[in-house]
Amino acid sequence: MKDPLRPHSGPRIRTLTVGKNELPVLDFQGRDQASGPSVVLTANLHGDECTGLGALLALIPRFESVLRRGRLRVLPTLNPSGLERRQRRVPQDDHDLNRIFPGSAQGSESDRLAAAIWAELASARPDLVVDLHSDAPQSLPYVLLDRATGLSGEARRALEARNLALAEMCGLTVVHEYPDEQYRRFSLDKSLSGAVLNRLRVPALTIEAGPRLYLNPDDVAVLEGVVLRILAGMNLTDPVNTAPTRRVAGRWRRDSGPRAPSPGVFRPRVTLGEQVQAGALVADLYDVYGRALPGIYAENAGFTLSFVERTHLSAGAPMCTWAVPEVP
Ligand SMILES: [Zn+2]
DSSP: OOOTTOSSSOOEEEEEEETTEEEEEEEEEOSSEEEEEEEEEEEOSSTTOOHHHHHHHHHHHHHHHHOOEEEEEEESOSOHHHHHHTOSSBTTTTBOGGGSTTOOTTSOHHHHHHHHHHHHHHHTOOSEEEEEEOOOSSBOOEEEEOOOTTOOHHHHHHHHHHHHHHHHTTOSEEEEOSOHHHHHHTTGGGSHHHHIIIIIOOOEEEEEOSOSSSOOHHHHHHHHHHHHHHHHHTTSSOOOOOOOOOOOOSOEEEEEOOBOSSSEEEEESSOTTOOBOTTOEEEEEEOTTSOEEEEEEOSSSBEEEEEOSOSEEOTTOBSEEEEEEOOO
16 A cells, blocks of 8 residues: 555655654655665754754755665654754753763653664664754854764774764864863763764764754755765765855864953954964953953964854853864
């Protein structure tokens, strides 16, 4: 009997139900060959981060016609309750899903959600997993690379090199995660991409693009192009023409940005991606009477990946997410 959801050859569509959350799972197969690489695309893990969801919804009607080889599994929202309530965390228990992978079948709703998502990731036997996130309205799109802290020696070097090579095909600024000690302390090895890299030992990329709470057509279009480049790079599709994206070349790592020395309203003196030296004045600071306060200076050489989505900073608060040179 024909599946009513598959009038033509379309994707296989399933629903993964965990408590109050119903997650769509779409499986596409290459027209010419089902064998070949397997890629999983996920988005909207943080329920308020919507640009990735927007890009996947725009691409779902197109995947069927462009996919030639291999298999593609798409989960457009991993946190549908958070999407509805514009919340980062899973509303049922207020946990950050991106710090608890591979989850637990016995735990709270977030634990069970993570376990169910993990089973979908693992059963796809992926060659690459790409998780789409959003940072802020004023941000450069960038690829965030996890640390394979669960591995050592040649195994770690080879997996991280493979991951870096795949990140480079996105055409975006490439940023490594915090150094090992912070990476583990922040439980980033239990993020979706961190767990895939460290436990499945499979390449995994986190992409940060666009504002969180609304779909900006330009940012959605940039991300669509990135996804199509990834699929072509993985040989699932033939080469595609996509508009180049703005990119800061080089090897970088994520750092928290320059901090306000006192409370105040900040006005940046730098633009996104503008590289400055250590000690540079990067923002002016004012009180609400219009009096200039001592400004914000860069402690390290680097550039702004995204400005915080606020105007007033408390003392010691960073004005942005910062990128510093990655020292191998
Ligand atoms: Zn996120």
